[in-house]
Amino acid sequence: MSQLVRIATRKSALALWQAYYVKQELERHHAGIQVELVPMSTQGDKILDTPLAKIGGKGLFVKELEAALLDGRADIAVHSMKDVPVAFPEGLVLPTICPREDPRDAFVSNTYSTLSELPAGAVVGTSSLRRQCQLKARRPDLQIHDLRGNVNTRLAKLDQGDFDAIILAAAGLLRLDFSSRITCLLEPEDSLPANGQGAVGIECRADDVATQQLLAALHHQDTADRVLAERAMNRRLQGGCQVPIGAYALLEGNELWLRGLVGSLDGQQILQAESRAPRAQAEQLGIDVAEQLLAQGAATLLAAAYAERD
Numbered sequence: 001m002s003q004l005v006r007i008a009t010r011k012s013a014l015a016l017w018q019a020y021y022v023k024q025e026l027e028r029h030h031a032g033i034q035v036e037l038v039p040m041s042t043q044g045d046k047i048l049d050t051p052l053a054k055i056g057g058k059g060l061f062v063k064e065l066e067a068a069l070l071d072g073r074a075d076i077a078v079h080s081m082k083d084v085p086v087a088f089p090e091g092l093v094l095p096t097i098c099p100r101e102d103p104r105d106a107f108v109s110n111t112y113s114t115l116s117e118l119p120a121g122a123v124v125g126t127s128s129l130r131r132q133c134q135l136k137a138r139r140p141d142l143q144i145h146d147l148r149g150n151v152n153t154r155l156a157k158l159d160q161g162d163f164d165a166i167i168l169a170a171a172g173l174l175r176l177d178f179s180s181r182i183t184c185l186l187e188p189e190d191s192l193p194a195n196g197q198g199a200v201g202i203e204c205r206a207d208d209v210a211t212q213q214l215l216a217a218l219h220h221q222d223t224a225d226r227v228l229a230e231r232a233m234n235r236r237l238q239g240g241c242q243v244p245i246g247a248y249a250l251l252e253g254n255e256l257w258l259r260g261l262v263g264s265l266d267g268q269q270i271l272q273a274e275s276r277a278p279r280a281q282a283e284q285l286g287i288d289v290a291e292q293l294l295a296q297g298a299a300t301l302l303a304a305a306y307a308e309r310d
């Protein structure tokens with residue numbers, strides 16, 4: 001009997017690309033398998049006129065997909081790991097993380113070739129508090145304006161002349177064949193990526209062992225260990241999706257190197273910490289870096305960011 005796997009996915013071009021990627025990989029690894037997409041809208045897709053940070057709440061882009069898993073309309077949900085809250089609802093697990101795309105942020109401009117070329121007072125679009133605080137730290141003179149919508153919408157707003165430059169995840173641009181739009185990539189030293197950026201994760205019901213067996217072939221342990229450390233850091237900081245927090249891990253042999261950052265929205269204060277540990281201790285590494293940040297006063301900065309948002 002051939003098994004049917006139904007994939008809950010958002011309808012944005014990037015979400016569909018990621019869902020088709022998972023479908024293709026499942027078909028490649030399991031001859032005769034049947035895979036269907038179940039596209040749906042999430043709260044994050046419906047509310048487009050409000051800055052993400054102001055909508056608040058966790059899991060803006062994942063809740064509806066999780067509901068579909070729990071009530072049996074779908075078997076797996078494909079997410080950008082960056083959008084997945086650090087804790088899972090009862091009854092769901094995320095056993096599979098696929099190989100990571102480029103995790104860096106991309107600088108995109110039709111006029112200027114680097115961040116430092118931007119003239120004083122230039123307008124930069126981003127909806128990410130993490131990008132905002134790091135931009136402001138380097139260039140206090142820049143004006144940061146909110147930029148919402150999917151990748152196509154954001155590029156269109158740049159082309160329309162609303163911004164001198166925009167910052168978005170390189171991963172989305174690369175997956176959607178917009179690599180020619182990347183003016184330059186920002187190194188982690190200049191823009192520490194968000195936890196999980198560039199990685200795709202697959203969620204399913206905890207008791208659905210058959211599906212978990214099929215998913216195992218798609219799992220990439222190197223990516224999973226890196227993302228585990230990054231998410232553990234955010235979890236210890238009790239960070240939601242919309243926070244001025246960067247977390248980025250690299251593997252050097254079997255050792256993980258995790259860097260973390262917490263900033264004030266005006267970029268005046270940037271806290272940084274880093275540590276290394278064997279990959280088997282990914283989670284503890286994340287906690288250690290978070291504790292270092294807390295010892296420097298991260299909780300106060302985060303509370304101020306939350307207060308400004310509300």
Ligand SMILES: NCc1[nH]cc(CCC(=O)O)c1CC(=O)O
Pocket residue numbers: 080081082083167168169171172196197198199200
């Ligand atoms: N919050 C939206 C979101 N979620 C995942 C990506 C990009 C792809 C990825 O990180 O895997 C983006 C867009 C962006 O940040 O520019």
